[in-house]
Amino acid sequence: MGLRDNAIVAYAETKVMKKSDRDVWVLAGEILESLLDKTGFDKAEVDGLVMSGLTGTGGASMFWAQSTCDMLGLEVGFCEQVHTGGCSAVGAVARAAAAIDAGMCDVALCLYADTHVREHNGRNDRNYRRDWTEPYGLLGPPGAFGLLQRAYDAKYGVDLHALGKLAVTQRDHALLNENACEELRVPITIEDYLNSRMIADPIRLLDCVMLADGAAGLIVTSRRRAREKGLHKYVVPIGYAERTNFLGGENFVDVTRSGHEIAGKKALIGAGLDIKDVRSFHPYDDFLIALVIQFEAFGFCKPGKGMAFVRNTDLSYKGTLPMNTGGGQISAGQAACSSHNLIEAVRQLMGEAGERQVKDTANALVTGIGWINYGRNWGTSAALALVPNQ
Amino acid sequence: MAVAINDTLNVKREIKHYDFGMPFWEATRQKKLVIQYCKATKKYQHFPRPVSIFTGRRRDIEWREVSGRGTVFSFTIAHRGPPAFHGIEPYAIASVTLDIGVNVIAGVVNCTAEQLKIGMKVKPYWHPLENGEHLLMWQPDMDAA
Numbered sequence: 001m002g003l004r005d006n007a008i009v010a011y012a013e014t015k016v017m018k019k020s021d022r023d024v025w026v027l028a029g030e031i032l033e034s035l036l037d038k039t040g041f042d043k044a045e046v047d048g049l050v051m052s053g054l055t056g057t058g059g060a061s062m063f064w065a066q067s068t069c070d071m072l073g074l075e076v077g078f079c080e081q082v083h084t085g086g087c088s089a090v091g092a093v094a095r096a097a098a099a100i101d102a103g104m105c106d107v108a109l110c111l112y113a114d115t116h117v118r119e120h121n122g123r124n125d126r127n128y129r130r131d132w133t134e135p136y137g138l139l140g141p142p143g144a145f146g147l148l149q150r151a152y153d154a155k156y157g158v159d160l161h162a163l164g165k166l167a168v169t170q171r172d173h174a175l176l177n178e179n180a181c182e183e184l185r186v187p188i189t190i191e192d193y194l195n196s197r198m199i200a201d202p203i204r205l206l207d208c209v210m211l212a213d214g215a216a217g218l219i220v221t222s223r224r225r226a227r228e229k230g231l232h233k234y235v236v237p238i239g240y241a242e243r244t245n246f247l248g249g250e251n252f253v254d255v256t257r258s259g260h261e262i263a264g265k266k267a268l269i270g271a272g273l274d275i276k277d278v279r280s281f282h283p284y285d286d287f288l289i290a291l292v293i294q295f296e297a298f299g300f301c302k303p304g305k306g307m308a309f310v311r312n313t314d315l316s317y318k319g320t321l322p323m324n325t326g327g328g329q330i331s332a333g334q335a336a337c338s339s340h341n342l343i344e345a346v347r348q349l350m351g352e353a354g355e356r357q358v359k360d361t362a363n364a365l366v367t368g369i370g371w372i373n374y375g376r377n378w379g380t381s382a383a384l385a386l387v388p389n390q
Numbered sequence: 391m392a393v394a395i396n397d398t399l400n401v402k403r404e405i406k407h408y409d410f411g412m413p414f415w416e417a418t419r420q421k422k423l424v425i426q427y428c429k430a431t432k433k434y435q436h437f438p439r440p441v442s443i444f445t446g447r448r449r450d451i452e453w454r455e456v457s458g459r460g461t462v463f464s465f466t467i468a469h470r471g472p473p474a475f476h477g478i479e480p481y482a483i484a485s486v487t488l489d490i491g492v493n494v495i496a497g498v499v500n501c502t503a504e505q506l507k508i509g510m511k512v513k514p515y516w517h518p519l520e521n522g523e524h525l526l527m528w529q530p531d532m533d534a535a
Contacts, residue, residue, distance in 0.1 A: 146466025
């Protein structure tokens, strides 16, 4: 047994809402219902629950996944809450597959539910910030990415028109995605990007994600169990890797490098893919500059050539490297524990993306970025390669 | 167009420390900057940790006083701050590479938007806190220019 002996047999998601009109567990219940309906699994057959801990509503609860089992009436042999920040969505798939391989469960629900706008219950973070950044008013992620983007600019140069192209490409995708946050489904131009107000100079408003509410989920089971159940349309995870605290044992690091160098290579080797073979790319997007740094770290282009790569590549769903075809988080809304790009990749490989369907569904590469460390870039980097079962 | 940079000296701050970082804060009472040093690898580290990040051992850590002179590695201008900083924006925060080879993030004072550049030489500005400690901030180092 290994990662690729497993199958994502169904996905579900709610529409992204600027603020949810219903409780987080109602959204979770809607996801469960949809996944049971799609797969034909009985609730009693679901014996694994893997939840993302990246939730303002539940993340600070020590018992979030257990409470959710209780609320949804699930009895499971594997109950897990993943705490790798924005890597938790892809990390949940890898942990579900590992638990299935280890015999701890057979049918796992990966559940991404958050209503952090409607009900934020605090974070209880314990880290460097209270001594070393909060006294200076460094505003969380935008402040950190302000430092990062200016350092990138000094080393390689930032092309604001390239960043604007990324913003417009993702927004155009959100216009084709009925589940994207309605308030964001408004066309924008590169000029709109350039003229958007500064949040943490050089970070502009349209560089940033907007928090929103929503839920999503996947059912992961073994391919054998999928076949037995008569489920033949599924997506197979063929390569996964994550790296936390990249160069954490060094005192001074190049902030334009990240753990994606390692996680990307390892995931692609596991998948038997070269980066040139990747047919659609679904990179974690909290800020536009993170997309550029990922193009470089994964090897789509050389370090420092990310801006030129963006200028010279059609990243639309019709293009040579379709990217975040559902709008990404920046244009769909940062909801459902940042699982948006993963759900979109699964949908694309199942051929169910409607008017934004990519032509080549041979594979897809999804990434994660999790947590912000001190004066570097991010704490965890993850990569998940997916193929359809055909 | 030039952007004015405000200082954040009037912000009310109550900073909660970890016990393993206390030597840093105690030294600020005398406006001294001390940084953790790993005796085994002869390298500095910041922010303070409970162990050497190079060897993983507590016993390798000691504290050394350093000059605090450095150069701006990067900076951001906050146009929207956390609640305690509302109304003070815009203000600047810089990551500074000390001459001993670590980056230290702090707010910037006594500096105009025109002056603030990557590579600018800076030195400490010690802002008094109510408990007798001082908060490290950065100001232009005119002597080094």
